[in-house]
Amino acid sequence: MPFQNTLEFARSLDENDPLRKYRDEFHFPKVDGKQVIYFTGNSLGLQPKRTKKFVDEVMTDWEELAVEGHFHSEKPWWDYHERLASPLAKVVGAKTKEITVMNTLTVNLHLLMVSFYRPTLKRYKIICEEKAFPSDQYMFQSQVKFHGFDPNDALVEIKKRDGENQWRTEDVIAKINEIGEELALVLIGGVNYYTGQVFDMGAITKAGKSVGAHVGWDLAHAAGNVELKLHDWGADFAAWCSYKYMNSGPGNASGVFINERHLGKDDIPRFEGWWGTKKKTRFLMKPEFEPMENADAWQISNAPILSVAPYLASLEMFEEVGMQALIEKRKKIVSYLEFVLHEIDKEVESTFEIITPEDRGCQLSVFLHGQGRPLFDYLMKNGVITDWREPNVIRLAPAPFYCSFEDMYHFGQILKKGILEGVS
Numbered sequence: 001m002p003f004q005n006t007l008e009f010a011r012s013l014d015e016n017d018p019l020r021k022y023r024d025e026f027h028f029p030k031v032d033g034k035q036v037i038y039f040t041g042n043s044l045g046l047q048p049k050r051t052k053k054f055v056d057e058v059m060t061d062w063e064e065l066a067v068e069g070h071f072h073s074e075k076p077w078w079d080y081h082e083r084l085a086s087p088l089a090k091v092v093g094a095k096t097k098e099i100t101v102m103n104t105l106t107v108n109l110h111l112l113m114v115s116f117y118r119p120t121l122k123r124y125k126i127i128c129e130e131k132a133f134p135s136d137q138y139m140f141q142s143q144v145k146f147h148g149f150d151p152n153d154a155l156v157e158i159k160k161r162d163g164e165n166q167w168r169t170e171d172v173i174a175k176i177n178e179i180g181e182e183l184a185l186v187l188i189g190g191v192n193y194y195t196g197q198v199f200d201m202g203a204i205t206k207a208g209k210s211v212g213a214h215v216g217w218d219l220a221h222a223a224g225n226v227e228l229k230l231h232d233w234g235a236d237f238a239a240w241c242s243y244k245y246m247n248s249g250p251g252n253a254s255g256v257f258i259n260e261r262h263l264g265k266d267d268i269p270r271f272e273g274w275w276g277t278k279k280k281t282r283f284l285m286k287p288e289f290e291p292m293e294n295a296d297a298w299q300i301s302n303a304p305i306l307s308v309a310p311y312l313a314s315l316e317m318f319e320e321v322g323m324q325a326l327i328e329k330r331k332k333i334v335s336y337l338e339f340v341l342h343e344i345d346k347e348v349e350s351t352f353e354i355i356t357p358e359d360r361g362c363q364l365s366v367f368l369h370g371q372g373r374p375l376f377d378y379l380m381k382n383g384v385i386t387d388w389r390e391p392n393v394i395r396l397a398p399a400p401f402y403c404s405f406e407d408m409y410h411f412g413q414i415l416k417k418g419i420l421e422g423v424s
């Protein structure tokens, strides 16, 4: 069915949306008393209404049981995090034992590099994407220096070709093969935070493994957004935050994948703590570390329950809906947004350009020609929450859980009005 840029048509898409009822399961901020159009689920997902119950439950158990809550609350704290592994495994395409939840994303990537970035004089290079998310860049530089190498030599950034907005898989693979025996690690953001491009994670993982390197993925913008098959692709490890598409609240616990081929080993280099040792003997307080057989071996501290509880609430919703339904709605709503943008662009004569390639998830990055910043401010004032990236890009991510097709239509009208009023 061809799309139409009308309120009636947008509403008919909403009526036929199987996920429609989930919109009411989230709290929306308001501007001038009106619920906003929220495009920043790629930065901080909205709060599910049911989350409070999960957090209150922990607060009440703490209030009433205190230390006994570790073992005697309804969801005992000592193994609370284990409840997240199975639903998360489905989100990222893993086996349950390959998943754990701990710490925060950059911390986890550092900890995973302790295990999977073990440079030698011969094999010490890291391949990442050009202009990776800043936290990842700082991480790479500090890791390389920590091991006594020079970032200018050891860090190999894959570049886009001149005049192109996207990385080509063939260029990534060619670089992997070129570095070959010097390559220790490939670690790329599976979905680029700036352009929204989805990398061909299967092909890149295969290429990296074939030259003997470890391959990991930063899935901050991928988890809960695009189809992932971490186990089948054969990735060594991955980590992601829970507060973007996974709606678990600011700064909350991060998910980790470690391929089963690395599990159950006690000779793998790893930073260890008491929550990684076997449950059976953990409280005997013995000096020997006996790793859990699953990815929990990487757990160091006891889990931050108040940060894990909202993640569990959110995963309950992912379980109900399933990634397949989310992906179907996401494809449709992003296509509709793209259509609306093109329609508006025709009416206002090319004042912006979508720089997100075909291989995309939820996000469209829009380059605003001319003065973009006042237009961005205008959108915010009119209840459209987007985000601004230098030099002139706004990112629009209509998260399928809670954004409606009607939102896309209204956004188009507000954008058009702003442009026609000469805001940009």
Ligand SMILES: *Cc1c(COP(=O)(O)O)cnc(C)c1O
Binding pocket: 104, 105, 106, 107, 133, 135, 136, 189, 193, 218, 220, 221, 241
């Ligand atoms: C959001 C994001 C992060 C955030 O890292 P934190 O450690 O959770 O603060 C890291 N890397 C990428 C690619 C991101 O998009």
